[in-house]
Amino acid sequence: MKAVIIGATGATGKELLQLLMASKDVSEIVALVRKPLPIKHPKLNTIVVDFGKLSDWKKHISGDVAFSCLGTTLRAAGSQKAQYVVDYEYQYEFAKLAKDNHIPTFILISSSTANPKSLIFYSRMKGELEKSVEALGFKNVVVFRPGPLIRPETDRTGEKIGVTVISFLNKVGLFCKMAPLEVKDLATLMLRYATKPPLIYTILESGRILEEARK
Numbered sequence: 541m542k543a544v545i546i547g548a549t550g551a552t553g554k555e556l557l558q559l560l561m562a563s564k565d566v567s568e569i570v571a572l573v574r575k576p577l578p579i580k581h582p583k584l585n586t587i588v589v590d591f592g593k594l595s596d597w598k599k600h601i602s603g604d605v606a607f608s609c610l611g612t613t614l615r616a617a618g619s620q621k622a623q624y625v626v627d628y629e630y631q632y633e634f635a636k637l638a639k640d641n642h643i644p645t646f647i648l649i650s651s652s653t654a655n656p657k658s659l660i661f662y663s664r665m666k667g668e669l670e671k672s673v674e675a676l677g678f679k680n681v682v683v684f685r686p687g688p689l690i691r692p693e694t695d696r697t698g699e700k701i702g703v704t705v706i707s708f709l710n711k712v713g714l715f716c717k718m719a720p721l722e723v724k725d726l727a728t729l730m731l732r733y734a735t736k737p738p739l740i741y742t743i744l745e746s747g748r749i750l751e752e753a754r755k
Contacts, residue, residue, distance in 0.1 A: 542568040543734065544601055544643065546591075546634050547609030549573060551689070552649060555727035556607060557584075565735050570600055572634075591630045598637050605645040605734045606638040620661050628669050635673045644679040645737045647730055652687045652746045670743075680737035684730065687746035690722045721746075725753040 543560055547553040548571040560566045561581045569584045571577060572594075577586045589597045608631045617623035635646055648670070653660070656667035670683055729752055733742075744752070 541566050541605060541735070542570070542603030543605050543607060544570045544572070544603050544638065545607040545609065546572050546631070547607075547611065547649075548577065549575075550609055550611060552723040552727050552730075553607075553609035555724045556609060556730055559727055559731045563731060563735075568603070570603065572597065572600065591626075591633075594630065594633050595637060598641065601634065601637045601643070602641040603643055605647060605737070606634065606643045607730065607734070608634055608646070608648045610634075611649065614662070623662075624665055628665050628672075631669055632672050635676055635678075639676045639678055645682070645734060646673060646676075646678045646680070647682045647734055648673055648684065649726070649730075650683050650685050652685045654683075654685055674741055680739060681741045682730075682733045682737060683741075683743045684726065684749060685743060685745050686721055686726055686749050688721070689726065721750060721753060729753050 543566055545553065545557065545560070548557045557569070557571065557579075560569050561583055566583060569581075571584060571586045572589045572591075573586060574588065574591065576588060577584075585600075587597060587600050594601075610626065610631050612623055612626045614620065614623050617626060631648070635648075638646060650670055651663065651666040653663040654666035654670055655663050656671050658664040658667060673681060673683075726749065729744075729749060732752075
């Protein structure tokens, strides 16, 4: 299996990349990144790209599965407009190029709150991306909608607070379907679905992700 990935420098992407390199089912990995990765591996082909001109690297977006792990925060992006470019435009362009090159399976990390009709910018953006990817007509699409993620050494203050609060509520039996999830567990599940993708458009909500991650 040949895999193409964007977002390999993020928390989940890093874990997924390690799993891909270790997997006997994966023969080749193409990582599209903004700057060189600090790792090398016989399976890994790292390609530095300009995501604003991703079509210039279209020929490299081919294989059996495409993983979209890209994402940023409003704080890091600096504005909603800038965040939309990363979280919607870059990812949609990647998906479109993958479909043009006949990649059968597309796996996307979304959000538990994704809703194209939401009044909340982030949730609406994620929902719009899901709908746009679905409309491309891949043979297989798997959308992961995780709840709070436990990221090693994260600088996302809001996320750290959220994980702490949800973890406390879980202890008293509340919001158990939104329990925090280790990014490695999410990455493991993504690889599992890539190896044996369902032949339908599949959305995995946070509760189902937690159940399957614990198997």
